[in-house]
Amino acid sequence: MDYDVIILGGGIVGCAVSYELSKYNLNIALIEKDYDIADDVALINSSIVYDGLECEDTLLAKLELIGNKLIPGLASKFNICFKKKGYLLVANNRESEKRLTEIYCTALKRGIKNIHLLNPKEIYKVEPGLNENIRKAIYSENTGIISPYDLAISYGEIAFDNGVNFKLGEEVLDIENISKGFKVITNKNKFTCNMVLNTTPRENYSIDSQNKINKDRKYLKYFLIDKNTKKDYRNIISTVEENCGKMFLMPTSQDGLLIGIKDNKKISYEGALQKIKGFIKDISEQDIESSYDSLFYNDSLIIDDSLIDKGYIKVIGKHYGQITMTPVIANIVCETIVNNLNCVLKKDFVDRRREFYRFRDLSNDDRKKIIRLNKSYGRIICYCGKITEGEIIDAIRRPLGARTVEGIKRRTGAGFGNCMGSQCLCKITSILSREINKDMIYIVKDSKNSNIVKGRIKEFNEM
Numbered sequence: 001m002d003y004d005v006i007i008l009g010g011g012i013v014g015c016a017v018s019y020e021l022s023k024y025n026l027n028i029a030l031i032e033k034d035y036d037i038a039d040d041v042a043l044i045n046s047s048i049v050y051d052g053l054e055c056e057d058t059l060l061a062k063l064e065l066i067g068n069k070l071i072p073g074l075a076s077k078f079n080i081c082f083k084k085k086g087y088l089l090v091a092n093n094r095e096s097e098k099r100l101t102e103i104y105c106t107a108l109k110r111g112i113k114n115i116h117l118l119n120p121k122e123i124y125k126v127e128p129g130l131n132e133n134i135r136k137a138i139y140s141e142n143t144g145i146i147s148p149y150d151l152a153i154s155y156g157e158i159a160f161d162n163g164v165n166f167k168l169g170e171e172v173l174d175i176e177n178i179s180k181g182f183k184v185i186t187n188k189n190k191f192t193c194n195m196v197l198n199t200t201p202r203e204n205y206s207i208d209s210q211n212k213i214n215k216d217r218k219y220l221k222y223f224l225i226d227k228n229t230k231k232d233y234r235n236i237i238s239t240v241e242e243n244c245g246k247m248f249l250m251p252t253s254q255d256g257l258l259i260g261i262k263d264n265k266k267i268s269y270e271g272a273l274q275k276i277k278g279f280i281k282d283i284s285e286q287d288i289e290s291s292y293d294s295l296f297y298n299d300s301l302i303i304d305d306s307l308i309d310k311g312y313i314k315v316i317g318k319h320y321g322q323i324t325m326t327p328v329i330a331n332i333v334c335e336t337i338v339n340n341l342n343c344v345l346k347k348d349f350v351d352r353r354r355e356f357y358r359f360r361d362l363s364n365d366d367r368k369k370i371i372r373l374n375k376s377y378g379r380i381i382c383y384c385g386k387i388t389e390g391e392i393i394d395a396i397r398r399p400l401g402a403r404t405v406e407g408i409k410r411r412t413g414a415g416f417g418n419c420m421g422s423q424c425l426c427k428i429t430s431i432l433s434r435e436i437n438k439d440m441i442y443i444v445k446d447s448k449n450s451n452i453v454k455g456r457i458k459e460f461n462e463m
């Protein structure tokens with residue numbers, strides 16, 4: 001056999017399972033069709049670590065609650081940002097007030113602690129920027145925000161350092177059952193293995209049974225609020241769901257503000273803006289930096305092990321709280337795989353990410369020390385985010401390092417400032433080209449055919 005286990009899909013779930021399995025003496029590969037892991041989770045995400053309060057499904061609420069308790073420890077171990085933020089679930093009419101009380105009673109029965117019912121006076125003390133028509137709210141102390149991309153990258157880097165073989169830019173076409181184990185067929189190779197974990201959304205490989213799930217997908221529009229407007233919201237705020245509509249307000253890990261509107265039909269920019277104005281005070285069109293659309297997923301989630309006797313497990317469904325549940329899903333799947341294979345814990349597993357520097361967060365003394373050791377940390381590439389050439393080089397040279405411009409931006413934060421990369425994109429492309437020894441015209445933004453430079457128009461060798 002080529003591998004003991006092959007994991008299909010390098011989203012956050014695939015990466016988390018690869019991390020858990022890399023603690024064992026197993027030969028593991030992860031196959032991802034994109035050029036980087038966690039290519040989807042990072043940008044369009046609310047980054048909320050839920051606690052099960054608002055979840056309709058009791059089992060998924062339980063997974064959220066357990067995940068909520070695990071995430072702060074993981075964030076501290078991986079040296080990534082996790083900020084504890086309260087959650088205000090607010091009701092602004094009689095109907096939603098009734099629903100809110102039901103949600104509160106259910107949450108207590110689910111064993112969720114540190115939640116409180118607040119009256120309007122108490123609500124405005126907690127969050128003075130809300131409009132005055134709020135009648136009641138549940139306040140939870142349990143929730144927080146995290147960068148899902150950083151979490152996924154951390155899982156991936158440690159798994160990589162502990163021997164997991166990441167095959168990026170390789171698409172799985174089929175999985176066939178062979179006499180002992182599986183043959184995984186990709187667009188580039190054929191691999192044999194004892195067990196397969198499928199975390200991709202594909203449901204039609206030869207091995208797949210017809211395990212259908214309930215898919216519940218609605219429309220979502222996000223507004224990113226300009227940081228300079230200094231809108232001061234301390235908590236994650238959400239309205240109670242009414243006719244499939246809901247509004248969210250989320251402080252981001254970079255002290256910005258994200259507003260989300262969910263509806264069962266596509267939402268126009270103007271319509272969404274109108275709704276926001278009814279929700280929070282003092283917001284105008286000038287405050288909006290950018291807006292983008294996504295889907296809101298509320299599928300039922302299944303860890304399907306109906307073919308475990310053959311060695312096949314599948315994680316099916318997409319859910320708006322899946323980042324929160326990921327550590328739990330990874331533990332469950334890992335336990336199932338380990339119980340089915342003859343394996344033991346590795347003695348030399350290193351549960352640590354290689355060190356990295358975030359220059360913008362360091363004191364001048366620390367900056368000077370690092371620059372003395374490595375001059376590239378003295379050259380700023382992204383002026384908005386104060387990101388240095390050293391950080392960009394590190395993002396490329398790290399385990400599972402970036403090979404695309406988007407990969408560098410997400411690992412370092414470069415290009416996400418007010419100029420949206422207009423000052424640094426060329427420099428990042430040029431550094432990547434130099435580091436991986438590839439001509440600039442072959443450097444891609446994130447995927448095949450997304451080349452940054454379309455071709456050479458002059459005789460320059462450098463840019």
Ligand SMILES: Cc1cc2nc3c(=O)[nH]c(=O)nc-3n(C[C@H](O)[C@H](O)[C@H](O)COP(=O)(O)OP(=O)(O)OC[C@H]3O[C@@H](n4cnc5c(N)ncnc54)[C@H](O)[C@@H]3O)c2cc1C
Pocket residue numbers: 008009010011012013014031032033034037038039040041044045046047048049050148170171172173199200201202220294295296297318319320321322323324325
């Ligand atoms: C708008 C939005 C906001 C969200 N906000 C939150 C939040 O605030 N809190 C929270 O807890 N969760 C949140 N989530 C949920 C969470 O982001 C996702 O559910 C989660 O990232 C899914 O991870 P995954 O690994 O299961 O799937 P994916 O990220 O979809 O990973 C699957 C991977 O498989 C790869 N793949 C697909 N087909 C193939 C193939 N044939 N061969 C090889 N690779 C393949 C894909 O490229 C992909 O990388 C949000 C989701 C969305 C969409």
